Amino acid sequence: MTRMRVAVATCRTAPQLDEDGPLLLAALDAAGADAVPAVWDDPGVDWAAFDGVLVRSTWDYPLRRDAFVSWARACPPTVNPAGVLAWNTDKRYLGDLAGAGVPTVPTVFLEPGETSAGPAGAGDVVVKPAVSGSAADTGRFGSLADPEATALVAALHAQGRTVMVQPYLPGIDTAGETSMVFLAGEFSHAVRREPLLAGAGVRRPVVVADVLGTVRPVDPDAAQLAVARAALGAVPGGRGALSYARVDVIPGDAGPVLLELEVTDCFLFLASAAPHARAQLAEHVLGRLRAGREERLSR
Numbered sequence: 001m002t003r004m005r006v007a008v009a010t011c012r013t014a015p016q017l018d019e020d021g022p023l024l025l026a027a028l029d030a031a032g033a034d035a036v037p038a039v040w041d042d043p044g045v046d047w048a049a050f051d052g053v054l055v056r057s058t059w060d061y062p063l064r065r066d067a068f069v070s071w072a073r074a075c076p077p078t079v080n081p082a083g084v085l086a087w088n089t090d091k092r093y094l095g096d097l098a099g100a101g102v103p104t105v106p107t108v109f110l111e112p113g114e115t116s117a118g119p120a121g122a123g124d125v126v127v128k129p130a131v132s133g134s135a136a137d138t139g140r141f142g143s144l145a146d147p148e149a150t151a152l153v154a155a156l157h158a159q160g161r162t163v164m165v166q167p168y169l170p171g172i173d174t175a176g177e178t179s180m181v182f183l184a185g186e187f188s189h190a191v192r193r194e195p196l197l198a199g200a201g202v203r204r205p206v207v208v209a210d211v212l213g214t215v216r217p218v219d220p221d222a223a224q225l226a227v228a229r230a231a232l233g234a235v236p237g238g239r240g241a242l243s244y245a246r247v248d249v250i251p252g253d254a255g256p257v258l259l260e261l262e263v264t265d266c267f268l269f270l271a272s273a274a275p276h277a278r279a280q281l282a283e284h285v286l287g288r289l290r291a292g293r294e295e296r297l298s299r
Helices: 021-031 061-074 082-088 093-099 147-158 171-175 208-212 222-233 275-298
Strands: 004-010 033-039 052-057 108-110 125-129 138-141 163-167 177-183 186-193 201-203 244-252 255-262
Touching: 004 021, 004 275, 021 033, 021 052, 021 275, 033 275, 052 275, 061 082, 082 093, 093 255, 125 147, 138 147, 147 163, 147 201, 171 244, 177 222, 177 275, 186 222, 186 275, 222 244, 222 255
Parallel strands: 004 033, 004 052
Antiparallel strands: 108 163, 125 138, 125 163, 138 201, 177 186, 177 244, 244 255
């Protein structure tokens, strides 16, 4: 069988991918692909030379989301689908999931020029852009009236960015954040992470090394898995549209709640995955791309 050519999309600050990269490339090679890292906005890349694109470390898209979405729609088929990437790269998708009955962290979205008292109830709040990553421009404050919080909202609005405000749920301080990874449509593994917003103020952006130093493998409980599966089922096109996903949950008052659903450029903690799970991911990616290629050739 002819080997597939796969571009593994990344960014200029991680041209050789992240710590997941060697394991991912090895799995794709074993499955029958010639996979190479490629910077998504590099004008020198001939995207038409590839059978498909696996989006991985494109961490610099938040300030250029429109360009990123246009690129994803124009290049060879992406894994996951470009329409899902467009939906997932704006955290207003949390409203869609909440509307579908998925337990989520309550979120208020403030468009530029809008003001709000923030989420109901006492306690700290989290402020961040609706299009964001790596905890950039994210802060924890005593209230939305805190001068630092007001300044962050104003700065983001001045950039034309939508702001999201959430209550800081204290259960994360004791139980941490649980990340459940799904590969080839099935639950693969989970890790528990320490909270990123341990203190008040605006957090500096994180890098993968910051996170890896705080993680440990865990077995999620039935309630956490139920939230994860409900979230995946509410993705446009359904859970079957995804080759990979990471579902992050934290403790809420009545059980686990979704913090984020990551199906774009999420770190997958592949070192914690069983070798057969990495192999299944690679086979799933190539199977999806082969099917897409055959469909295009038959038109």
